[in-house]
Structure formats: C-alpha cells, structure tokens
Amino acid sequence: MKIISFGVNNFRGITGGLENNTIEFNNSNTIFLLGQNNVGKSSFLKAYEFFYKNTSAAVEDIYRMNPENVIEFELVLQLDEFDFQKDSIANKKEGLKKWLNPDNLLKIKRVLKPKIGAKISFEKTENYTWDYEQNGWVAKNYGGIGLDTVFQAALPTPIFIKAMPTEAEGEAIINEILKQKANANLEDKDRLELKEAQAKIQELQDKLYNPESIQSYKEEVNKYFQSLFPNTKIELSEKDKTKWTENSIGKSFAIHFEQNNNGEKDETIPTSHERIGHGAVRSAIFSLLLMKDVAEEFERVDNRKDYIVLFEEPELFLHPKLMKQLRTLIYKVSETDTPYQVLCASHSPQMIDITKEKSSLVRMTKHNEGTRLFQINDEFLKDSKEIKTKEELKQEMNEILRFNPFICESFYADEVVLIEGPTEEIILRGYFNEVQIDKDIFIVNCGTVNNIPFFQKIFSRFNIKYHVICDSDAAEVKELDNYGLIPFETGIQKSIYQQLKSDYEKVDYSVGLFHVNVPTFEPSHQQESIKDNLKYSNNYLASDGKPYNENLYWKDVLKPNLNSEEINTVPIVKFLKNIVDHN
Incomplete structure (x- = not known):
C-alpha cells in the first residue's frame, strides 16, 4: 500500500485548509520539504505518525490551542495486488469495491473536534470514507485506514528519524525492522508449533x-x-534475555559502534552511543533501512511491509561531502523496487537533487492566512523544459547544475533575479555585497537566455517572487503593455514575456519586474544619457572576454561611484534599485 497524498489542517503549526496543506506522493517516492524555520515542516512529518498511531490529541496539538480550530487529516492510498492477497483484506474484497476507484484508490478523512468545558477536550473522533459510487464522504468507520484491523496492517509504517535521536530511539528503529524480518523468516508450520508447545520457543x-x-x-x-564513515562499523548485541511467553518471544538488540584501523578493531576507542558524533548516529539509523535482504523479502505476501521514512533535517552534523553521500542513499532507499517512501524536512540545498526520477520538492510557507505548500516533481520539470523523456530531463538538469551548482539554494530565497549569464551576475553580486538591503534576494544565473522561461515556471510554481533581466537581442522592442511589460512577439523574449504576463494575471501570486538591455548589455551601457565617466568603455571590448570585462567595469567604474547621483543613469544600477524597491 502506497501513500498517494496526505493533507493536514489545524494540527500544531499547520493551518489554512487541506487544499493548501496537502503533499502529493503520487509518482514521488522521495520528497524534500523545504521552508524557513517554524513554518511547520516537522509538524507535517509528525502528522503522519500521529495519524498512523491514532494518537489521542492534546490541547497542544490544536493550532494555536484554539478550540475553534478543527484538526483534519485526509489520506489517499493505493492498494496493490499484495494488499488484496493479505488475509485481513482478501476476505472483504467484495465489500471494499464501493470504497475504491478503478485505480484501487482509497480516500479517507479523520476529524478531531475540540470542545470547551472546564478545560479544552475532544469530542469523539469523526471518520469518513469517500464513496466513489455516491461521489461524497460517508461517516463510516469501516474502510477507514487506521481505524480497524482490516487496513492497519497494510498502512505504511512510519519510521521517524529525529534531529537529535536518543539511543533508545535508535534501538527502537532497529528492533522494529528486525521484528519485520523475523516475521518473514517464520514459516506457517513454525507458527503452529509455537501454539502447540512452549518447548519449541528456543x-x-x-x-x-x-x-x-x-x-x-x-x-x-x-x-x-561505511560509505559515509569508512572507519566505523555498526555492531549489534542482544540487549536482554528472552521473555518465555507465547506472546513475547522476540529478542531485543542494542547498537554500538566499532572503530577500525586498517581493517582491525581498535579497542582503544569507546563504542557507545554517547561517544560517537550525532551525524554518525543519524546516518547509522538511516543505514538500517537500506538492508537489501529485508527490502526484497516479499516471498510471503502477508509479511510484506511498506514504510514511510520521516527524516528530520538529514543534513545535521554532517560535513558537506557526507551530505552529498547521504543524499545519494536517501534517493536510493526509495527506488521503485523497495518498499520505502521518504519524506525529509530540510534546510540544506545540498540535500536536493532535481535530476532524480520519482522525486519532488515541496516548499512550505507561512503567511497571515496560514501555511501553504507548493510542489514540483520530475513530470513538472519535464513539461517545463518541453522535453519528452526523463533521460533528456536528467541530461538537461545535470548541465544546468554543472553550470551553477547553487541553483537549489535559490529555492530557499524570498525573491530571485533571473539573469542570462556571467555579465550581469558579476555586477549584481558585487552590488548586493556593497549595498545593504533588507530583502532576501538570490541571483540565479540561468546559463543562457533560453533557460529563463524554465526557471520562471519553477519559481512561479514555488510561489517565489522573481524578476528578469535579459537582452532584447534581435527582438523588436514595443511600447509597454498594461502590466508595464515589453510585449515581445518574437524570439525567446516572447516566451519570457508570455510567462510574466500569465503570472501577473494570477490573483494569489506577486511577480517581479522585467528589465531589458537593448539590444545587449554593452551598447545599452554606452548610451548618450549615461555620464561619460560611468559608460562602458570601448577599451573593454578589445580585452580578454566578457566576464573579465564586466569585472573591470564593476571594479573600476561602478563600485567607486555608487554614492554619486549620476549612478542612476546606468541601466543595470537602475534595474537593481527598482528591484530592491519593488513591493
């Protein structure tokens, strides 16, 4: 059973309606949830665990502890052939048909209503299942995921890796996984023997x-x-004696860390949880999920188990090199041939890989009306690049990232400026280094003007305000339209204009400015209206290439004159001041 979507409302820091706070898992096994501190990322990770365990709500679980805020969860899951062969579901297959669509999707909702008395408490939980025949919600517990034993065993099990896991939490994860492995090893005849005689327990x-x-x-x-920590090895030891009862026969395992030098155990280094770095401990927990033999142990259908890994800030305590290696492991663990889906809450652009298939990025924001999620996946990127195959997309993304490996950092910015190459980048970065501004503005070097429409679509989808600075080249420059934009009718500038116009027409999105060098940067900065001492010199045109020339123009001309009144006659400086002042 796979999660297709999960929506949350009024749970802890999340509010604003299910329609604004739903993550789509369909075709995405690995999802990174991005956002500023305190927007509710960890609350979203906790929400599924809360839902799965059917935890009793406390006052602190209500958004702002306001009893008028009703907690809601909405979950869509897809049953597969393995689910239908499980004993708990197979016997009720016919009765389930009205609750499943032709793609075997099951849609359920849980509502927790606070009530006010001497203190805030909760009424009985309301559970709804979507009736595909009647096309509406039905207040019915049967068929509600997590509400009865029919589906509880099939729900993806949450494995929550906290930012600061304790030793007990690490051991709980390993023992949960080994318990699943143990169940898969146990044959039917062994189960009968267990019931017949306790003498068989050993x-x-x-x-x-x-x-x-x-x-x-x-x-x-x-x-x-050890691909992350070559000199450290995870060791397991039995933690306690077996309880000799029919219902409790499992072993319990503890974790310690064995240090090695040249393949030999180093007895001089302590092996306990407290004596190893937090980054190693958290990486060890994630590595516990990667055992191939467990992931492929599906011979017994009724023992197959799906997981959702909820990873809180996986980048914590890791060197940048190790971050990249862990990123590779995170995407690997959710490949289509393993039973894992992964949801990570992260602050690190180094953890993101937009070249991967079956992956998504979700940007979480908070505003006066509540929280809101904005999501892109590989299908969106493919459509935005107007290419047909995922192989072509991967090639395109790799080329973009090789040109500018910091692209993913822009996904954390409040505003971005899209530029076509190093000419503007040198001057813009120099300007923002010298001029103190209150805004968080990130410069995105798109590599070429042809890439600008692609990035426009990404930032529009992420609800990040973007501005564009580009050359007009051979395209005709016409009078401004009603939005103050140049309505280009030819060239790539036409695509840039059309996307800007489309974004200006959105009611819930604030798009930025469109500035153009006519026809290109150099002649536009040699206009007669510019003071002679601020013009782009012809001497630069005869020197050693554009980046070098623009650096000279910034260092020798613009930077020394930033405080002069005449600097506003220089187009690039005027563009930047307009962007900074734009609301």
Whole structure:
C-alpha cells in the first residue's frame, strides 16, 4: 500500500485548509520539504505518525490551542495486488469495491473536534470514507485506514528519524525492522508449533534470529554506513534475555559502534552511543533501512511491509561531502523496487537533487492566512523544459547544475533575479555585497537566455517572487503593455514575456519586474544619457572576454561611484534599485 497524498489542517503549526496543506506522493517516492524555520515542516512529518498511531490529541496539538480550530487529516492510498492477497483484506474484497476507484484508490478523512468545558477536550473522533459510487464522504468507520484491523496492517509504517535521536530511539528503529524480518523468516508450520508447545520457543527463536541472517543484515547495513564513515562499523548485541511467553518471544538488540584501523578493531576507542558524533548516529539509523535482504523479502505476501521514512533535517552534523553521500542513499532507499517512501524536512540545498526520477520538492510557507505548500516533481520539470523523456530531463538538469551548482539554494530565497549569464551576475553580486538591503534576494544565473522561461515556471510554481533581466537581442522592442511589460512577439523574449504576463494575471501570486538591455548589455551601457565617466568603455571590448570585462567595469567604474547621483543613469544600477524597491 502506497501513500498517494496526505493533507493536514489545524494540527500544531499547520493551518489554512487541506487544499493548501496537502503533499502529493503520487509518482514521488522521495520528497524534500523545504521552508524557513517554524513554518511547520516537522509538524507535517509528525502528522503522519500521529495519524498512523491514532494518537489521542492534546490541547497542544490544536493550532494555536484554539478550540475553534478543527484538526483534519485526509489520506489517499493505493492498494496493490499484495494488499488484496493479505488475509485481513482478501476476505472483504467484495465489500471494499464501493470504497475504491478503478485505480484501487482509497480516500479517507479523520476529524478531531475540540470542545470547551472546564478545560479544552475532544469530542469523539469523526471518520469518513469517500464513496466513489455516491461521489461524497460517508461517516463510516469501516474502510477507514487506521481505524480497524482490516487496513492497519497494510498502512505504511512510519519510521521517524529525529534531529537529535536518543539511543533508545535508535534501538527502537532497529528492533522494529528486525521484528519485520523475523516475521518473514517464520514459516506457517513454525507458527503452529509455537501454539502447540512452549518447548519449541528456543528452536523457533533461532529461526527468527539465526546468526547467518543477522550477519547478512549487518554486512548490508555497514556497506552503506561505511560509505559515509569508512572507519566505523555498526555492531549489534542482544540487549536482554528472552521473555518465555507465547506472546513475547522476540529478542531485543542494542547498537554500538566499532572503530577500525586498517581493517582491525581498535579497542582503544569507546563504542557507545554517547561517544560517537550525532551525524554518525543519524546516518547509522538511516543505514538500517537500506538492508537489501529485508527490502526484497516479499516471498510471503502477508509479511510484506511498506514504510514511510520521516527524516528530520538529514543534513545535521554532517560535513558537506557526507551530505552529498547521504543524499545519494536517501534517493536510493526509495527506488521503485523497495518498499520505502521518504519524506525529509530540510534546510540544506545540498540535500536536493532535481535530476532524480520519482522525486519532488515541496516548499512550505507561512503567511497571515496560514501555511501553504507548493510542489514540483520530475513530470513538472519535464513539461517545463518541453522535453519528452526523463533521460533528456536528467541530461538537461545535470548541465544546468554543472553550470551553477547553487541553483537549489535559490529555492530557499524570498525573491530571485533571473539573469542570462556571467555579465550581469558579476555586477549584481558585487552590488548586493556593497549595498545593504533588507530583502532576501538570490541571483540565479540561468546559463543562457533560453533557460529563463524554465526557471520562471519553477519559481512561479514555488510561489517565489522573481524578476528578469535579459537582452532584447534581435527582438523588436514595443511600447509597454498594461502590466508595464515589453510585449515581445518574437524570439525567446516572447516566451519570457508570455510567462510574466500569465503570472501577473494570477490573483494569489506577486511577480517581479522585467528589465531589458537593448539590444545587449554593452551598447545599452554606452548610451548618450549615461555620464561619460560611468559608460562602458570601448577599451573593454578589445580585452580578454566578457566576464573579465564586466569585472573591470564593476571594479573600476561602478563600485567607486555608487554614492554619486549620476549612478542612476546606468541601466543595470537602475534595474537593481527598482528591484530592491519593488513591493
């Protein structure tokens, strides 16, 4: 069973309606949730765990602890052939038909209504299932995910990796995974033997946790963990004695970290959880999810288990090099042939890889009306680049990132300026280094003017305000339209104009300015209206290339005159001041 979408409203820091706070998981196994501090990213991760466990709500779980705010969860899941073969579902397959659409999607909602008395409490939880025959919600517990044993076993299990996990939390994760592995190892005949005689428990326990299986598991885990920390190895040891009861036969495992030098165990270095860095501990927990033998152990249909990994700031405590390696592992763990979906809340642009298939980026914002999510995935990127195959998209994205590896950093900005190359980049970065402004403005070097429409679509979709500075080249410059834009009718400038015009027509989005050098940067900065001492010199045109020339123009001409009154006659400076002043 896979999550297709999950919506949250009025839970902790999340508010503004389900329509504004829903993440689409369809065709995305790895999702990075981006946003400023305190916008509600961790609350969203916690929301699924809260939903899955059917946790009793507390006052602190209500948005702003206001009893008028009703907590809502809406979940869409897709059942597959494995789900229908599970005993708990197979017997009720016919009765489920009205709750499933032709794609086997199940849609449910849970509502928690606060009530006011001597203190705030909650009424009985209301549960709804979408009736595809009647095309509406039905207040019905049967068919509600997480509300009865029919579906509880099939729901993706949340594995929450906190920003600061304790030793107990790390051990809880490993024991949960090994328990699933143990269930897969247990044959039907063994289950019968267990019921017949407790004398069989020792023999069955060996089958559950046989040394070969545990050793294979450790080797697979360490293969990934040691790609991050080559000299450290995860070791497992039995934590306590078995409880000799029919209902509790499992072992409990503890984690310690063995240090190695040249392949030999180093006895002089402590191995406890407290003596290893937080980054290594969190990476170890994630590596525990990557064991190939568990991920592929689907021979017994009723033992297959899906997971959703909820990873809070995976970049914490890691060197940038290790961040990139962990990023690779995160995307690997949610490949289509494994039972994992991954939702990460992150502040690091280094964790994002927009070249990956089956991945999404979600930008979370907070404003007076509440929180809101904006999402892009590989299908959106492919459509925006107007290319047909995902292979072409990957090539295009790799070329863009090779040219400017800091593109992903712009997804965290409040505003961006889209420029076509290094000419404007040198001057813009120099200007923002010298002039103190209150805005968070990021400069995006698009590499070529032809890429600007693509980035316009991305920032528009992310609800990030963007401005454009480009050359008119051979396109005819006409009078401004009603929006104050130059209505180009030819060239790539036409596409830039059309996207700007489309964004200006949106009621819930603030788009920026469109500035143009006519016909290109150099002649536009040699106009007669510019003071002679501020003009772009012909001497630069005869020197060693554009980036070098623009650097001279900035360093020798513009920078020394930033405080002069005449500087406003220079187009690029006028453009920048307009952008800074634009509301």
